[in-house]
């Protein structure tokens with residue numbers, strides 16, 4: 001039986017940028033000598049310099065003076081970029097171990113190198129009453145200790161958190177830490193846009209309160225609630241205006257005509273480099289599998305290698321490298337880890353598999369030896385030609401769940417995913433150059449806005465199954481923004 005020996009792998013610190021898709025077509029050509037191995041790239045990772053806007057500076061100042069802040073804003077206003085700076089400053093203020101970095105989803109928590117909120121809280125999915133959840137935390141030394149000592153709690157993508165769960169966490173924090181202060185005195189920094197995807201409620205669970213801003217403790221939780229207004233992802237005035245209308249569920253006939261012109265363009269249909277977004281995961285898997293099989297090449301399978309504390313391993317499955325990855329020559333892929341920010345080899349960079357190399361081909365073993373356990377077809381390392389032009393062997397990478405500066409669980413896998421299609425849920429937070437989205441099965445609020453707000457230009461957008469009725473903003477969300485930010 002293959003055995004996995006836990007081995008510490010020095011994980012490099014990457015500045016996590018939001019994924020950006022590049023849609024330049026891969027042109028087949030002569031295979032150039034590979035420029036570098038992954039390891040050589042890791043040293044060059046740098047934090048990009050950002051000139052913060054006045055609104056962003058207001059947030060940073062408030063955070064630096066110990067205030068609790070809620071930051072909202074349209075897609076692409078820099079909420080996550082700001083969160084990364086907030087985290088850096090909080091860590092300077094309190095020390096790394098006293099700042100908990102979390103998000104509502106696995107993907108969002110990975111972008112911040114944090115944990116999911118549920119994982120941090122130690123509550124499980126949080127569906128029990130608060131007394132039961134509190135007992136659960138009290139009997140979990142790890143979780144209890146964290147609640148006791150944390151000074152600042154960062155929560156990103158809060159639009160997907162239930163009001164009820166937020167209230168329960170506040171009660172837990174107060175009970176464990178004592179005193180009468182809201183959240184037991186923890187400084188909160190929460191980010192998200194309620195016009196994007198809402199919380200997913202179990203079918204049988206029709207709750208009176210749904211959005212986290214309806215939580216009883218919401219207003220008392222913050223010293224400052226602020227909406228960022230400057231949009232960075234798009235610069236075309238027309239597109240910005242269009243997206244603002246879609247966000248609020250109101251578009252006029254002229255805007256509708258512009259969107260109808262983006263429907264089913266033949267050029268886009270033929271552009272295989274465009275990323276396809278679907279509301280449902282079944283469609284994503286179907287399209288990716290169809291494309292993979294249509295290439296009629298040998299499939300090479302990679303299975304993730306997990307280690308660490310058992311109760312945390314399930315978190316490794318959320319939003320990062322897949323459990324199983326099937327690749328073949330010609331497969332369209334995206335990177336799901338930052339390898340080198342400076343050279344644009346970042347989470348979300350797209351490319352095509354052009355080769356598989358056996359690690360012993362070049363006479364010396366230089367890629368992680370765990371490739372033997374990950375690759376079922378004999379230590380084959382995929383070679384990707386990125387749309388930016390670079391060719392690179394992609395060896396296994398390590399994802400670590402960190403808590404208070406310590407590694408608590410790890411996954412090793414090839415940092416790639418199939419990229420012909422993605423779910424709209426997965427795309428929240430991404431920037432995509434060339435996008436095709438099939439909205440026929442779109443459901444609920446915010447979905448059309450999330451899908452369309454990924455593109456940077458109107459030219460990069462192709463729509464299928466679009467109709468005005470799919471553009472919907474939740475009345476409670478409209479009311480919340482009217483009360484707080486207009």
Ligand SMILES: Nc1ncnc2c1ncn2[C@@H]1O[C@H](COP(=O)(O)OP(=O)(O)OP(=O)(O)O)[C@@H](O)[C@H]1O
Nearest residue numbers: 018051052053074075076077078079080081232429
């Ligand atoms: N002050 C700034 N100046 C220039 N660019 C900025 C600034 N703030 C953020 N950005 C850039 O804007 C882009 C969008 O930022 P980011 O992804 O953080 O937005 P977001 O509000 O989190 O979007 P979404 O709601 O879709 O997740 C990123 O490329 C980011 O680096």
